[in-house]
Each structure stands twice: as structure tokens, then as C-alpha cells.
Amino acid sequence: MKITKKLVYTILTLSFLVILPSLTIAQDIVVPLPEDINNDGIVDVRDLVLVANAIGQTVDSSAEQNPDATGDGVVNVLDLVRVASRIGKVQIGLKKLYWGDIGTSRIERADPNGTNREVLVNNARPWDLALDIEERKIYWISVTGYGIERANLDGSDREKLVPVDGQGVSLDLDTGKMYWTSNAGTISRANLDGSNVELLIDGLVFPDSIALDLVNGKIYWTEALSRVRSGPNIGVDGAIKRANLDGSDVETLVTDLREPQGINLDIENGKMYWSNWTPIDKIQRANLDGTDVEDIAPGRGGLEGIVLFFEIGKMYFTDFGVRKILRSNFDGSDIEEIITTGLSTPISIVLDIGPVN
Numbered sequence: 001m002k003i004t005k006k007l008v009y010t011i012l013t014l015s016f017l018v019i020l021p022s023l024t025i026a027q028d029i030v031v032p033l034p035e036d037i038n039n040d041g042i043v044d045v046r047d048l049v050l051v052a053n054a055i056g057q058t059v060d061s062s063a064e065q066n067p068d069a070t071g072d073g074v075v076n077v078l079d080l081v082r083v084a085s086r087i088g089k090v091q092i093g094l095k096k097l098y099w100g101d102i103g104t105s106r107i108e109r110a111d112p113n114g115t116n117r118e119v120l121v122n123n124a125r126p127w128d129l130a131l132d133i134e135e136r137k138i139y140w141i142s143v144t145g146y147g148i149e150r151a152n153l154d155g156s157d158r159e160k161l162v163p164v165d166g167q168g169v170s171l172d173l174d175t176g177k178m179y180w181t182s183n184a185g186t187i188s189r190a191n192l193d194g195s196n197v198e199l200l201i202d203g204l205v206f207p208d209s210i211a212l213d214l215v216n217g218k219i220y221w222t223e224a225l226s227r228v229r230s231g232p233n234i235g236v237d238g239a240i241k242r243a244n245l246d247g248s249d250v251e252t253l254v255t256d257l258r259e260p261q262g263i264n265l266d267i268e269n270g271k272m273y274w275s276n277w278t279p280i281d282k283i284q285r286a287n288l289d290g291t292d293v294e295d296i297a298p299g300r301g302g303l304e305g306i307v308l309f310f311e312i313g314k315m316y317f318t319d320f321g322v323r324k325i326l327r328s329n330f331d332g333s334d335i336e337e338i339i340t341t342g343l344s345t346p347i348s349i350v351l352d353i354g355p356v357n
Contacts, residue, residue: 044204100126103344120155161194168210181207200247222260253290297332
């Protein structure tokens with residue numbers, strides 16, 4: 001294969017030059033920046049595979065057949081990260097934890113071990129968070145008057161996007177859309193800058209957490225089918241539902257829950273995870289169609305946000321019952337406390353995962 005591109009960088013910069021200019025590895029290997037090497041009209045993982053093979057690096061052939069290496073339904077730089085990790089040229093790791101605390105009304109972040117803690121945004125009332133790592137943005141939604149907002153990952157350049165109160169927000173970065181649940185019993189979407197708002201689903205009772213399956217074109221959400229917010233009947237008959245990305249074909253997948261929260265999807269293994277408030281007070285999981293519900297980990301009185309770190313098989317979650325951020329294996333074993341001080345009502349959590357030194 002003849003490669004004739006003008007720009008020359010290390011193998012690292014095949015995929016990361018724009019977003020990670022300070023990271024360097026394998027500096028003795030110099031190859032062209034991959035553009036459309038195979039001339040198929042798309043710059044994707046297949047081009048990285050060709051370049052890797054040209055310099056004698058073996059890549060699993062499945063990467064050529066399936067360029068969506070992360071299985072999230074989007075082909076982007078994260079897939080290049082995954083393929084680069086397979087040939088030993090980059091290590092994928094957890095760079096930062098981000099969380100929202102409605103008690104302190106702050107968004108904070110810290111290193112994976114809880115050190116180097118920073119307050120990024122004050123007066124946010126953040127109920128749910130979402131990250132756009134490529135554009136270095138954090139999005140959040142508030143339940144009480146703040147709407148959907150975004151800022152840079154360091155908290156600067158805060159912007160108000162949509163004046164809506166809700167509890168869940170999720171991003172489709174491939175199409176430039178964000179989806180959210182609202183306290184008015186609706187699910188909507190808009191462009192990432194808040195323009196072109198579309199109502200997708202209405203008539204819901206109390207939709208909460210939301211997650212996107214971009215591989216199969218589905219929205220998943222948790223819903224409390226009662227507005228009781230305290231006492232023994234809180235969130236009676238909660239459910240997990242899904243629909244197509246355009247809001248059609250609504251299905252009820254799991255019932256007999258209390259007030260399910262924090263839904264996360266493991267598309268590759270066909271699983272979904274969520275948390276339940278008391279008295280169930282457990283993290284649970286099931287198949288994506290709602291079958292085979294399993295109890296995974298016990299709560300401590302206030303389970304909320306969950307996020308999955310697939311590369312190391314760890315699940316991070318918040319529990320405001322003990323005012324802590326914890327993690328465990330996907331099966332609920334080996335529970336560890338990560339952030340144990342300075343929290344009030346931690347609700348949401350997201351991870352900045354990518355190549356590390």
C-alpha cells in the first residue's frame with residue numbers, strides 16, 4: 001500500500017492530535033495522519049487498520065468489518081482509541097470523575113482516586129450530566145428552574161440552552177442531538193445548542209433517567225408511575241420503557257419497580273443497569289428487552305446515578321443515603337468507596353475515559 005499524505009505524526013496522532021496534543025507514545029514510529037486511506041469516502045477505523053498494518057502492527061480483523069469498535073452506534077475518535085489500544089499503542093483509562101450534587105448545587109470533578117478535586121460550576125442544581133469529550137463540553141439538566149445548560153469541561157463558558165425542568169439528559173453526538181426527560185411528562189430532543197426543539201413523547205407520568213441505544217435506534221428511560229415523593233408509597237409501580245429515537249413504538253420493559261433511576265446500557269452484552277430507591281434500594285440489571293431481571297448490588301438508602309466503565313469492568317454509582325460515590329464490579333462484587341467527604345446529595349455521575357500516559 002502506498003501512503004502519500006502530507007501530514008506526518010506519531011501513530012498516536014492518527015486519532016488524538018486534535019483533542020490530546022500533550023499525550024505522546026511510540027515516538028519512534030512515524031506515519032501519516034489517516035484520512036480516507038482506503039478511498040471509501042469515510043475516515044474511520046478501517047483507515048487506522050490499514051496504516052497500522054503498513055507499519056507491521058497487527059490489528060484484529062474484526063475492526064475492519066465493524067468500525068464501531070466501542071459498540072455505541074457512533075464511529076468517532078473513541079473507536080480509534082479502542083483499536084489503538086488493541087495494538088498496544090495506547091492505554092485506555094479513567095481520566096476524571098464528574099458528578100452533580102443537588103445539595104451543594106455544584107458540579108465537581110476529581111481524579112479516579114478522588115484526589116485533585118475541583119468545583120467546576122456553582123448554582124447549577126444538576127440532576128443529570130452528559131459529556132462531549134471531543135468538543136470538551138459538559139451538559140446538565142436541572143429539576144428546578146435552571147433548564148439544560150452546558151459549559152467547557154473546566155466549567156468555563158457556561159451557556160443556557162433549553163428552559164425546561166427535567167431529570168435526564170443524553171447525547172447523540174453523531175447527529176448533533178440531545179435528548180431529555182421533563183417534569184411535564186415528556187421526552188424531547190434538540191440540537192446540541194438548544195435549537196430546533198422536537199417533542200417526541202408526551203403523556204408520561206414522571207420520566208426520569210434516559211439512555212440512548214444508537215446501534216438499534218432506541219431511547220430507554222426510567223419512569224415513576226406515581227408522583228408520590230415521600231413515604232412508603234414513593235414511586236409505586238415504577239417502570240423501564242423504551243421507544244424508537246423518533247418517539248414511536250413505546251414499549252414497557254420492566255414493571256413493579258419503585259422509583260428507578262440512573263439507567264445505563266451495555267449494548268455489546270445486551271444488558272441494561274438501573275438503580276431503585278428504597279425500599280427496594282438495589283442496583284439491578286436485565287436484558288435489553290426487560291427479561292432476566294437480576295439484583296446486582298445493595299444500596300445504602302439513596303441510590304441514584306450509575307455509569308459503566310467497560311474497559312475495566314467497573315460500575316460507578318452515587319448513594320446520597322451515605323453521601324458517597326462508590327464503585328464495584330459489574331456483578332456488584334468488590335464495592336469500594338471513592339469519594340467519601342464533602343458531598344451532600346450526589347445524584348449524577350459521568351466518566352471522562354480515554355487514552356492516558
